[in-house]
Amino acid sequence: xxxxxxxxxxxxxxxxxxxxxxxxxxxxxxxxxxxxxxxxxxxxxxxxxxxxxxxxxxxxxxxxxxxxxxxxxxxxxxxxxxxxxxxxxxxxxxxxxxxxxxxxxxxxxxxxxxxxxxxxxxxxxxxxxxxxxxxxxxxxxxxxxxxxxxxxxxxxxxxxxxxxxxxxxxxxxxxxxxxxxxxxxxxxxxxxxxxxxxxxxxxxxxxxxxxxxxxxxxxxxxxxxxxxxxxxxxxxxxx
Amino acid sequence: xxxxxxxxxxxxxxxxxxxxxxxxxxxxxxxxxxxxxxxxxxxxxxxxxxxxxxxxxxxxxxxxxxxxxxxxxxxxxxxxxxxxxxxxxxxxxxxxxxxxxxxxxxxxxxxxxxxxxx
Numbered sequence: 472x473x474x475x476x477x478x479x480x481x482x483x484x485x486x487x488x489x490x491x492x493x494x495x496x497x498x499x500x501x502x503x504x505x506x507x508x509x510x511x512x513x514x515x516x517x518x519x520x521x522x523x524x525x526x527x528x529x530x531x532x533x534x535x536x537x538x539x540x541x542x543x544x545x546x547x548x549x550x551x552x553x554x555x556x557x558x559x560x561x562x563x564x565x566x567x568x569x570x571x572x573x574x575x576x577x578x579x580x581x582x583x584x585x586x587x588x589x590x591x592x593x594x595x596x597x598x599x600x601x602x603x604x605x606x607x608x609x610x611x612x613x614x615x616x617x618x619x620x621x622x623x624x625x626x627x628x629x630x631x632x633x634x635x636x637x638x639x640x641x642x643x644x645x646x647x648x649x650x651x652x653x654x655x656x657x658x659x660x661x662x663x664x665x666x667x668x669x670x671x672x673x674x675x676x677x678x679x680x681x682x683x684x685x686x687x688x689x690x691x692x693x694x695x696x697x698x699x700x701x702x703x704x705x706x707x708x709x710x
Numbered sequence: 711x712x713x714x715x716x717x718x719x720x721x722x723x724x725x726x727x728x729x730x731x732x733x734x735x736x737x738x739x740x741x742x743x744x745x746x747x748x749x750x751x752x753x754x755x756x757x758x759x760x761x762x763x764x765x766x767x768x769x770x771x772x773x774x775x776x777x778x779x780x781x782x783x784x785x786x787x788x789x790x791x792x793x794x795x796x797x798x799x800x801x802x803x804x805x806x807x808x809x810x811x812x813x814x815x816x817x818x819x820x821x822x823x824x825x826x827x828x
Contacts, residue, residue: 494776494777494780495773497776498773498776516772516773517772517773517775517776517779518779520773520776520779521776521779521780521782521783522783524776524780524783525780525783525784528780528783528784534784535780535781535784538777538780538784539777539781542776542777542780543777545773545774545776545777546774546777546778548767548773548774549739549774549775549778550722550738550739550742551715551718551719551722551739551767552767552768552770552771552774553722553739553740553742553743554718554721554722554725554739554742554743554746555718555746555760555763555764555767555768556743556768557721557743557744557746557747557750557764558750558757558760558761558764558765558768559768560743560747561747561750561751561757562757564751569824570815570819570824572818572819572822572824573814573815573816573818573819573822573824574815575818576814576815576817576818577811577812577814577815577818578811579814580810580811580813580814581807581808581810581811581812581814582807582811583810584803584806584807584810584811585803585804585806585807586803587803588802588803588806588807589799589800589802589803590799592795592798592799592802592803593792593795593796593799596792596794596795596798596799597795598792598795598796598799602792602796606796606799606800609800610803610804610807612737612740613778614737615735615736615737615740618735618737626788628785628788629785629788629789631778631781631782631785632781632782632785632786632788632789633796633800635775635778635779635781635782636782636797636800637800637804638775639779640800640801640804641804641808642772644801644804644805644808645808648805648808648809649808649812652809652812654812654813654816656812656815656816656819656825658815658819659811659812659813659815659816659819660812662811662812662815663807663808663809663810663811663812663815664808666807666811667804667807667808667811668804668808670771670775671772671775673771674771674772674775675772677768677769677771678772684768688743690811692736692740692743692744695735695736695737695740696735696736699735
């Protein structure tokens with residue numbers, strides 16, 4: 472038996488078990504904190520887990536590639552989970568069909584404002600064309616956003632980071648924002664958050680209300696297509 | 711359980727294949743979602759058969775974003791130069807887009823008599 476902690480550490484860091492366990496543990500901690508704070512949206516479990524893991528990686532001097540070897544199993548489940556969004560959509564099909572026109576209106580407005588206002592603010596601060604191209608698709612789901620950013624001449628890693636910050640911020644702000652505005656239609660709330668804050672916003676909507684979750688799913692899916700069309704056109708106004 | 715997991719993965723796989731083959735602007739899992747939704751319309755029994763597993767996976771949807779989120783910390787240096795401006799652009803545009811999307815939905819719902827979800 473080896474008693475040297477350095478050797479045990481070296482052994483553990485070679486396999487995926489350590490960082491897989493840490494990822495689940497950090498999320499469980501974030502979720503427990505979220506519940507303990509009375510499900511306040513600023514205590515977002517994703518944000519808490521990310522900060523805890525970021526701290527752990529820094530303290531232990533672990534690089535992201537090593538971390539991802541363990542975390543990839545969790546990351547992989549994003550795909551099957553996205554497929555599963557078909558279920559709440561199926562359950563809400565009659566409602567979505569009845570609301571086809573409002574969905575189109577909400578989607579167009581949300582998508583245009585997301586791209587246009589982000590670029591306008593960034594342009595005001597004098598950010599360059601490469602950064603603007605990386606920012607333009609930040610409201611869509613990560614794989615689509617990266618594809619769009621590449622086509623526009625942006626930086627894919629920067630886009631990935633901006634997409635995640637958008638999602639976490641959207642998930643945190645959506646409930647207090649709409650409560651303050653007195654907006655009670657779950658369909659409108661869901662569609663708007665799926666359009667503005669993709670999957671992380673959709674995950675938040677599912678926690679709050681199943682109808683909001685279904686409409687968020689449709690907002691996320693349709694905005695992926697719409698942003699691919701709109702982002703290059705809007706970007707042309709600023710560069 | 712295994713046949714259910716197989717089915718979910720098979721739809722994702724079909725979605726990935728279709729997205730690549732037809733060069734669609736949508737990622738594979740989103741195409742898989744559309745295919746599964748179509749299959750559920752054709753055979754409503756499929757939705758009930760998948761329900762427990764799908765609801766279990768969706769209950770933890772936000773967990774699956776954690777590894778990518780940690781990547782942001784790893785790439786924080788990319789944000790250093792323009793960090794404040796980028797954060798303001800994201801915060802401002804997300805609030806504006808949420809309000810614009812929800813208001814447009816609500817107004818058109820009122821005009822077309824599709825008011826009120828509940």
